[in-house]
Amino acid sequence: MTERYKEQTGHDEYLWQGSGEPEAEIQRLEQALEEFRATSLVPPAFPIVDCAPRRSSWWRTITSSTWVLRFSAATLILAAFIIALVVSWREPTSPRGNNGWSVELAEAQADNSLTAGKPKRKIRMQIGEAFETNRISRANVAVADIGRLELEPMTRLRLLQSTAGRKRIALDHGTIHVVIWAPPGEFVVDTPSAVAVDLGCMYTLKTEENGNGLLRTTLGWVGFQRNGHESFIPAGAAAATYARSGPGLPFFEDTSEMFRSAVSQFDTAKEGSAQRVAAQQVMLREARPRDELTLWHLLSRVSEFDRQAVYERLSALIPPPANTTREGILRLDRTMLDSWWNALDLGDIGLWRHWERSWTGHEAQQK
């Protein structure tokens, strides 16, 4: 009887079940190793832990329910859609089709608030044109018929493309607030250090003169990408981007200060440096369950040796799905990583992969 036959057909009952005809060799091993067996199975006196839902905070109660969150998100999306419809009905002059975008220029408020002053003038921005606000101006831009942008003072953007299924701008510097109600993947912003892809539907993107930037998502989620280096930023999270290295690790903004500093240090330290390793250790130590977002991204940004520790920590926060293996994750099998991402319940990565395929095709067309 070959070993493979035994393995496949299960003719190893004693090893498997501890029953059937005893195998002398295994029995001797069991006897030899018995002294290492756990001797005490009596539980210690566990401290009483307050595990009750924290009803003192209505916000915690609301956010502790995934269904309530989903319902709230759906309601907000619906509200945004209705508002967009109303706005488009009230503004018959707003652009339809592909003939440039309408821009409303206004004076900035003294407190630089989001509510712009009275509209001063309207212009149209054509494809290939750039538009820039100065120190005292703000602007509202209608993104064809799929959304709106608000430009803060000292912001410069260029309109690169406005076709069915793809709207694309370049943010050279400054800050934009984005609300998009198009299907995921349709609205794309190029920055000097990364490409931001709307996966629905509200976020703020800031780019400094030196090319570094920050993206904060309010609703839905946003993908950040450069040269295959990708970060996903769900609602409540943010991620920096760097001219030198591209998108940084995303993190939830309610994380601890220590964790946040470690993320920043990891993003900016040189690869393989002691600072980077130290930051990584702090993240593993300080991570809360919600910080699984950051640890999932960390998996693909550390050395193979360090990846094992990240895997263990992330597994403790959220067990990997049944269709993944440790070995597969450690060798960065994309299907398995995607499957684990979906288990985080922060957005369906299928949307991103769909965009990625269309984007590659789009770039190929341009070449």
Add this chain to the structure above:
Amino acid sequence: MRSTLDFGPRVLEHLLVTEAQAGLDNSDATFVRAAQQGDTEAFGQLYRRYARMVHGILLGRVRHVEVEDLVQEVFLRALPRVRELRDTSRFGSWLAAIARNLAVDHYRRSQIRPERPDDVCDPDEQPAKFNVSSNRKAAEVLECIRSLPDAYRETLILRLVEGMTGPEIAAKTGLSPGSVRVNLHRGMNQLRQKLAHGELRDAGVSKNRIVA
């Protein structure tokens, strides 16, 4: 502050016993749900059910003398976080992950390598109590198992040291029975090869047979 249970732990225990007698749900998930409500008695039941698994996982990675303390530390780490476990049926795999993670943390603290390179079976790191000849043999066998790849090492220790059966290992760790069976079989083959290659220095071992 005690959690908001509708019934106290004693009542819960009574209910569970009654359910078991009636052939109703006495699964781990019942205890997990109670523990999530802050019931330390229910968590104690989970300790009794899973301590052996945790012990085995740790034994594959840290020194034997440190394992007992670390078992308790694993459960103490798990206790305040059990409420965050979304799928109660995955308690075992969740706890196993905490145990592996703790072993890594422990390694970082103590700067002792948790994983040994293949083909190295060195029992010298074992505590003094294994200096007796027969104990030394056992320590050497354990070291050989610890030099196996992760999946084989863990499964073999749970089977040969902790005395768990294959189906029990699968149920507790969340691995599929097929994976456990393959790990046991292949792990055993690799162990035989290591022992046969004379890595066990004691004369009591001949070819692929060990004389304990």
